[in-house]
Amino acid sequence: MTTLSKLRGNPPLIVCITNDVVKDITANGLLALGASPIMSGEKSEAAGLMQAADGLLINIGTADTHKKNLMFEMAEAANKNNVPLVLDPVGYAASDFRRNLVDELIEKYEFTLIKGNQSEMMALAGLESTSRGVDSTDAGDALEIAEAAFEALNIPALVTGETDAFVTRTRRYTLHNGNGLQGRITGSGCLLGAVMLAFISRSDGLTDGALDAVSYYNLCAESAAGQNPGPATFRTGFIDALYLNDASLLSGKDIRQHE
Numbered sequence: 001m002t003t004l005s006k007l008r009g010n011p012p013l014i015v016c017i018t019n020d021v022v023k024d025i026t027a028n029g030l031l032a033l034g035a036s037p038i039m040s041g042e043k044s045e046a047a048g049l050m051q052a053a054d055g056l057l058i059n060i061g062t063a064d065t066h067k068k069n070l071m072f073e074m075a076e077a078a079n080k081n082n083v084p085l086v087l088d089p090v091g092y093a094a095s096d097f098r099r100n101l102v103d104e105l106i107e108k109y110e111f112t113l114i115k116g117n118q119s120e121m122m123a124l125a126g127l128e129s130t131s132r133g134v135d136s137t138d139a140g141d142a143l144e145i146a147e148a149a150f151e152a153l154n155i156p157a158l159v160t161g162e163t164d165a166f167v168t169r170t171r172r173y174t175l176h177n178g179n180g181l182q183g184r185i186t187g188s189g190c191l192l193g194a195v196m197l198a199f200i201s202r203s204d205g206l207t208d209g210a211l212d213a214v215s216y217y218n219l220c221a222e223s224a225a226g227q228n229p230g231p232a233t234f235r236t237g238f239i240d241a242l243y244l245n246d247a248s249l250l251s252g253k254d255i256r257q258h259e
C-alpha cells in the first residue's frame with residue numbers, strides 16, 4: 001500500500017501551531033489531502049493533544065510571547081510521546097525575537113525535521129543572507145544550503161525553492177518538481193510542513209515520507225498551474241489537486257540522489 005493510501009485510509013491527526021496568515025490554507029490543504037488538522041492556542045491542551053496526535057507542526061510565522069509558551073509546552077509533550085515534530089522557522093532572520101525563539105526551540109527539543117526557504121535556512125546555517133521578511137531573497141545552491149543547515153543543526157533539513165533539497169545524516173537529494181505560482185500565494189511553504197508531517201506519520205521511514213510528500217505536493221502544484229494561470233484560482237486549484245490526485249501522480253516525480 002502507498003503512503004498516500006495509508007494516510008487516506010487512516011487520517012493522521014496533525015496538530016498545527018502555525019501562523020495567523022496560513023491557518024485556513026493549512027487546515028483546508030490537510031483536509032483535501034486526507035489528513036485531519038487541529039489548530040490549538042491553549043497550552044493546557046498539550047498533554048492531551050500529544051497523546052492522540054500523529055504529528056506536531058511548529059511554525060513561528062506570527063509568534064508572540066503567548067505563542068512561544070504554547071510552542072514550548074506542545075514541543076515538550078510531543079517529545080514525551082514520540083510524536084513527529086516539524087519546525088518551520090518563518091522569517092528567521094527578520095528579527096531578534098524570531099532568531100532567539102528558533103534557537104531556543106532547537107536547543108530544548110528534538111525535531112524530526114526542519115524546513116524553510118533558502119533565506120531562512122541560510123541564516124540558520126550561519127551563511128550570509130539578504131533576507132528581510134518571510135520571503136526568500138536568496139538564490140543559492142539548495143543542496144549546499146541544506147548540507148550547511150544539517151551540519152549546523154544536526155536535524156534533517158529541507159530547503160525549499162525552485163529546487164528543493166533534503167539532507168539527513170546519510171542521504172542527500174534534490175527535488176525538481178513544482179511551479180513558480182507557489183511563490184505567488186501565501187502559505188505554500190507553511191502548508192508543506194503540515195503535509196510532510198501527514199506523509200511522515202504514515203510512512204515506514206522519514207526519508208521516504210519526506211520525498212513522497214514534497215513530490216506529491218509539487219506535482220499537484222504543477223497540475224493545478226496547468227489549468228489556473230493566476231494566483232487566486234491557482235490556490236483553489238491546488239487544494240483541489242491535493243484531493244483529486246492519487247499516488248500514481250508520483251510517477252512524474254523528479255528526484256535526484258547525490259553522493
Ligand SMILES: Nc1ncnc2c1ncn2[C@@H]1O[C@H](COP(=O)(O)OP(=O)(O)O)[C@@H](O)[C@H]1O
Binds near residue numbers: 162163181187189
Ligand atoms: N519557482 C518555483 N518553482 C517551482 N516550485 C517552487 C518555486 N518556488 C517555490 N516552489 C515550491 O513552493 C513550495 C514553497 O516553497 P518556498 O516558496 O521556498 O517557501 P516559503 O513559502 O516558505 O517561502 C515548495 O514546495 C517549493 O518546492
Ligand SMILES: Cc1ncsc1CCOP(=O)(O)O
Binds near residue numbers: 062134189
Ligand atoms: C506573510 C506572512 N507573515 C507572517 S507569516 C506569513 C506567511 C508566510 O507563508 P509562506 O512562507 O508559506 O509563504
